[in-house]
Amino acid sequence: MPKKRSLTKKLLTWYRANKRSMPWRDHPDPYAVWVSEIMLQQTRVETVVPYFERWMMRFTTIGKLAAASQQDVLNLWEGLGYYSRARNLHKAAQVVVDEHQGALPADLSALQKLPGVGRYTAGAIASLGFGLDAPVVDGNIKRVLARIFNVEEAVDTTVGEKRIWALAEEYLPGGEAKDYNQALMELGATICTPRNPKCETCPVNTICEANKLDLQGERPVTKPKAEVPHYTVAAAVIQKRGRVLLAQRPADGLLGGMWEYPGGKQEDGESLPVCLRREIREELGVKIKVGEELGLYRHAYSHFRVTLHAFLCxxxxxxxxxxxxxxxxxxxxxxxxxxPMGKLDRMISETIVAKR
DNA sequence: CAAGCGTGGCA
DNA sequence: TTGCCAAGCTT
Known part of the structure; x- marks a missing residue:
């Protein structure tokens, strides 16, 4: 097993010399750290930066965010995906105002009670925002630690996760959590990447067990993933005197609270016009005449793919x-x-505007 | 606890 | 084109 002192010292030295500049990193305060961490969940830094800038400009304080409408919140989030993050951030801001006098609590378990804040995000706010000694484990850290310590359990199982969290905690240098946590993540994002890791320039390549055994490609171990289904979907662009009909999706689930062109999934053996008439009857309670096809759109979500046919109706x-x-x-x-709309509906909008 | 939840980049 | 993955959380 690598020695704690030698590992943490190398990581901290490397990070302080190589850290990238980021808006939330350059002027860290708990609110900015919180917003950035929520946006960064399953999302790349370059994607987040413009959203973060806009958000902090519009919702300068937690109080302003709490007082905003959900419509305004979702609008600023549009295009970022995983919209429950925005709804939870909004809800949590109201909890912070109601129960914590408008300031985030400097306490791990209180933080984790906020909607949308799990173990990782609570640890990130505590360490990066408040300078507390809290460990964090994200996708980068799972990979980095699985390689350095040659972890053989799958990191996406309960057992594997426990092992990684234990390593993150055990090797956390007291008083340095803020830089150490970011060092691990920064290493994972820039050097210890999923494919083609740059082991030659890695600051801990002499310590790393996977590198010594040439097992980088085999770590981290993950369990096999399920196949993604493919759906065919029909959407109705119902026009009336230059206006179109939008429907708001239910508050929870896929694209919750977002607006869309009504429609839905095609069932086995059903034609698209029949599918569309059935969906519109069920969704809006009216009958429509299906006209020409406006366009065909393909899109991949996390767990399925869709081909969508939009019809003028x-x-x-x-x-x-x-x-x-x-x-x-x-x-x-x-x-x-x-x-606020999802990607597919936004694509249809662009087609409508272009066709006029 | 497995499954659901978006989008974009890259090989 | 397809699959994989990216600063996870909720139910």
Whole structure:
């Protein structure tokens, strides 16, 4: 086993000489650390930077965030994905105002009680925001520690996770958690990468067990992943006097709270127009006439792929009432930007505008 | 505790 | 084109 002192010293020295500049790193305060950590969940630094800048400009304090509408919050988050993060951040801000006088608590277990804050994020706010001695484990750290210590258990199982957290805690240098945690993550992001790690320039290559055994490619061990299903989906662009009908998705689940063109999944053996008429009847309670196809869009989500066919439609019978959807609204084309949508619906919007 | 939850970059 | 993965959390 590597010696603690020698490992942590090498990592800290390397980090202080090589850390990248980031907006939340250059002026750290607990609120900025919190927002950045939520945005960075499963998301790359370069993607987050512009969202973070806009967010901190618009919601300068936790109080301002708490007082905002969910619509404004989702709008700033649009395009970033995993929208429950935005809804939870908003909710948590209200908890912080109501129960912690508007300031984040400098306490690991109190932090972890906030919606959207798990063990990693609580540790990150505690160490990076408050300078406390708390360990963190993210995807980078799992990989880095699994290689340095040649961990043979799969890191995405309960047993493997426990082992990694124990290593993170055991090797945490007292008083240096802030830089040490970031050093491990920075090493994972820039040197100890999933593919083609740059072991030649790694500051701990003489200590790393996987490097010594030439097992970098075999670590970390993970369990096999499930196949992703493929769905065919139909969406209706229902127009009326220059406006289109948007429906708001239910608050939870996929794209929760976002606006979309109504429609849904094609069932076995069903034609697309039939699918669309059925979905619109169930979702809005009206009948439509299906017209020409506006476009075909392919998109990959985390756990499935879709091919979406969008059709220009007309209302035939009845006035749309929200049944499956939370709410519906006729929206001028120029106002589409005010409504937070997922990628696919945004693509359809662009096609509509381009075709006019 | 396995499954659900977005999007973009890269090989 | 497809699969993999990226500063995870919730149910």
């Amino acid at each position: 007309e209302l035939k019978v009845g006035k749309p009432k929200a049944i499956e959807a939370q709410a519906i609204k006729w929206v001028w084309l120029k106002d589409l930007g005010d409504y």
